[in-house]
Amino acid sequence: MSFFSVDNLSINFGGIKAVDGVTFDVKKGEVFTIIGPNGAGKTTIFNLVSRIYQPTGGKLVFDGTDITNVPPHRIAALGIARTFQNIELFEHATLLQNLLLARHAHKKSNFFSELMFLPSVRQMELEHREAVEKAIDFLDLQQYRDSFIVNLPYGVRKVTELARALCTDPQLLLLDEPSSGLNVEETEDMAFWIQDIRTLLGITVLMVEHDMSLVSAVSDRVLALNYGRPLAMGTPGEVQSHPEVIRAYLGG
Amino acid sequence: MRFQFKTSYNQDIRLFKDRIDTSWYGLLAVAVLAVPLLMSDYYVGEATWVFIYAICGVSLMALVGYTGLVSLGHAAFLGIGAYAHAYFLQHGVPWVVSVALAVTITTASGIVVGLPALRMTGIYLTIATLAFGVIIQEVFSRWESVTHGFAGMPVEKPTIFGVPFHDEWAFYYLCLFFLVLVLWMTRNLLRSPTGRAWIAIRDSEIAAQSMGVNLAIYKSIAFAYSAGLMGLAGALFAHKIGYLAPDIFTILLSIQFLLLVIVGGLGSLHGAVFGAIFVALLPPLIAILRDSIPASMNEAAQAMNIKLLAIIGEGIGNFLKKPGVEAGIFGLILVLVILLEPLGMYGRWVKIRVFFSTFPMYRGATFKRQKSYMRSERLR
Numbered sequence: 001m002s003f004f005s006v007d008n009l010s011i012n013f014g015g016i017k018a019v020d021g022v023t024f025d026v027k028k029g030e031v032f033t034i035i036g037p038n039g040a041g042k043t044t045i046f047n048l049v050s051r052i053y054q055p056t057g058g059k060l061v062f063d064g065t066d067i068t069n070v071p072p073h074r075i076a077a078l079g080i081a082r083t084f085q086n087i088e089l090f091e092h093a094t095l096l097q098n099l100l101l102a103r104h105a106h107k108k109s110n111f112f113s114e115l116m117f118l119p120s121v122r123q124m125e126l127e128h129r130e131a132v133e134k135a136i137d138f139l140d141l142q143q144y145r146d147s148f149i150v151n152l153p154y155g156v157r158k159v160t161e162l163a164r165a166l167c168t169d170p171q172l173l174l175l176d177e178p179s180s181g182l183n184v185e186e187t188e189d190m191a192f193w194i195q196d197i198r199t200l201l202g203i204t205v206l207m208v209e210h211d212m213s214l215v216s217a218v219s220d221r222v223l224a225l226n227y228g229r230p231l232a233m234g235t236p237g238e239v240q241s242h243p244e245v246i247r248a249y250l251g252g
Numbered sequence: 253m254r255f256q257f258k259t260s261y262n263q264d265i266r267l268f269k270d271r272i273d274t275s276w277y278g279l280l281a282v283a284v285l286a287v288p289l290l291m292s293d294y295y296v297g298e299a300t301w302v303f304i305y306a307i308c309g310v311s312l313m314a315l316v317g318y319t320g321l322v323s324l325g326h327a328a329f330l331g332i333g334a335y336a337h338a339y340f341l342q343h344g345v346p347w348v349v350s351v352a353l354a355v356t357i358t359t360a361s362g363i364v365v366g367l368p369a370l371r372m373t374g375i376y377l378t379i380a381t382l383a384f385g386v387i388i389q390e391v392f393s394r395w396e397s398v399t400h401g402f403a404g405m406p407v408e409k410p411t412i413f414g415v416p417f418h419d420e421w422a423f424y425y426l427c428l429f430f431l432v433l434v435l436w437m438t439r440n441l442l443r444s445p446t447g448r449a450w451i452a453i454r455d456s457e458i459a460a461q462s463m464g465v466n467l468a469i470y471k472s473i474a475f476a477y478s479a480g481l482m483g484l485a486g487a488l489f490a491h492k493i494g495y496l497a498p499d500i501f502t503i504l505l506s507i508q509f510l511l512l513v514i515v516g517g518l519g520s521l522h523g524a525v526f527g528a529i530f531v532a533l534l535p536p537l538i539a540i541l542r543d544s545i546p547a548s549m550n551e552a553a554q555a556m557n558i559k560l561l562a563i564i565g566e567g568i569g570n571f572l573k574k575p576g577v578e579a580g581i582f583g584l585i586l587v588l589v590i591l592l593e594p595l596g597m598y599g600r601w602v603k604i605r606v607f608f609s610t611f612p613m614y615r616g617a618t619f620k621r622q623k624s625y626m627r628s629e630r631l632r
Contacts, residue, residue: 074464076464088456097448102463111446115440116440117444129264
């Protein structure tokens with residue numbers, strides 16, 4: 001039984017088959033990357049996995065549980081966290097508040113104890129803070145703790161989003177174009193962090209990425225998509241030299 | 253400039269930042285407690301209005317400022333609270349129980365109104381709450397067995413556990429107590445998961461969802477909590493105004509509440525209180541100016557022997573007597589605030605504080621707004 005498997009996944013938007021019969025499985029502890037030209041359906045797969053879209057066909061199985069019909073807000077508690085292609089941070093809150101929100105799936109308090117801020121709530125808040133500080137240390141975000149997201153530069157926001165995903169204590173991390181908008185140096189940092197996330201924290205990573213240097217540096221296996229259909233799967237080298245993939249990117 | 257040295261995570265959780273902060277709030281508390289000893293009944297009464305409006309402000313702030321759901325029907329919640337409280341008092345229900353019932357009923361109606369909020373966003377939700385407000389106002393005027401319609405409904409003075417709160421000063425302290433309670437509870441929510449979930453919903457629903465926030469539940473909580481506070485404010489409002497009629501709880505009142513939170517500054521509890529001071533004290537200020545400007549200008553004209561001054565004073569006085577001037581001034585201020593200070597009075601307050609705390613080093617561009625276009629295609 002594989003750790004996370006996608007079986008014959010499809011979704012149609014009207015007549016457009018955005019994802020059409022995609023099947024793959026991710027082993028525990030690997031970095032699995034999905035590549036493909038624009039509009040290939042990569043982000044759509046992510047939105048299907050994080051349950052924002054309802055698939056028209058197929059099955060998603062995570063760690064032995066069928067998550068095809070789980071509501072989106074239950075996904076985080078199961079251990080799946082994600083980042084977004086166009087940064088979806090809570091802009092008018094501080095970085096700390098953003099990360100603390102990621103602990104939402106682990107909250108144990110109810111509304112009335114929060115209204116009174118009972119000692120148990122305070123205790124829980126301190127525990128969450130401890131967990132958040134680990135992510136802050138891991139990604140070197142100390143100096144931005146109390147800054148509002150609107151005042152932070154793009155590169156830092158990108159890292160903040162990664163930190164927020166880590167704060168949910170995920171087993172499977174979905175990274176939607178972690179390097180988009182980053183400069184070369186920041187992209188290299190990102191590559192190191194992704195490797196650390198896999199080796200030090202033991203988190204399985206499913207990634208969508210365009211930067212082939214990052215893809216070959218960190219991924220164990222790569223799946224190439226075009227028009228919602230799988231073209232090739234294998235090691236980064238194999239996929240990059242696959243004739244179908246070359247044709248999809250270069251035409252001909 | 254003072255630097256806060258943090259040594260424990262508790263420092264980020266507690267209500268007041270540090271000792272200096274605490275002592276400022278202590279001073280404020282002393283000043284507020286001393287008002288009835290130093291001022292005449294008229295001013296104590298006006299200050300009571302500020303407290304009641306501040307509770308309304310906190311209520312709307314939770315919904316509009318923190319959760320990002322704009323409501324134009326909050327006067328209806330105020331009315332439901334007020335009528336329910338007055339009705340129960342008339343039927344001999346003890347004060348505390350009556351308030352609790354009024355709050356429960358408004359909370360329940362808040363949940364009912366909140367249900368469409370789970371499906372509608374932005375302007376559509378606002379229109380739905382507007383419709384709710386109009387319907388409830390109609391109910392107030394038609395359901396005569398309970399509300400006595402346009403004949404009006406007198407409200408007894410509050411007596412709690414046999415202790416009368418009939419005097420202006422006693423009622424002042426009662427309202428102050430509830431305002432502090434409401435501020436404390438709301439602050440507690442804001443520093444725990446519920447408040448963060450609200451902020452998350454306001455800033456990005458999709459990310460909130462992916463982090464485990466159940467949108468339906470937290471939007472409903474926001475509506476219920478906001479309506480409940482409005483019910484509490486309504487009970488106090490009923491006592492303060494003394495006589496309930498359906499034409500009090502109009503859309504104009506709802507707009508005034510919205511104005512309150514915008515002028516005060518969206519997304520801060522300070523803003524709710526600042527806005528309340530502004531909204532509650534502007535009408536009496538206009539009334540005072542209406543009488544004092546012509547008189548003082550007339551005096552000046554006689555002293556300096558310039559007739560023009562007297563004519564100008566007379567003109568301003570007459571202008572201020574015109575119907576609708578108050579609404580006009582409110583509107584003008586709203587426009588100016590949105591143009592010049594989008595963060596409202598709280599934003600201005602923060603700027604002044606930063607100016608003094610960094611005094612010789614203040615940089616003019618600290619609060620300069622930057623344009624950024626980072627979210628190209630947003631998921632809905």
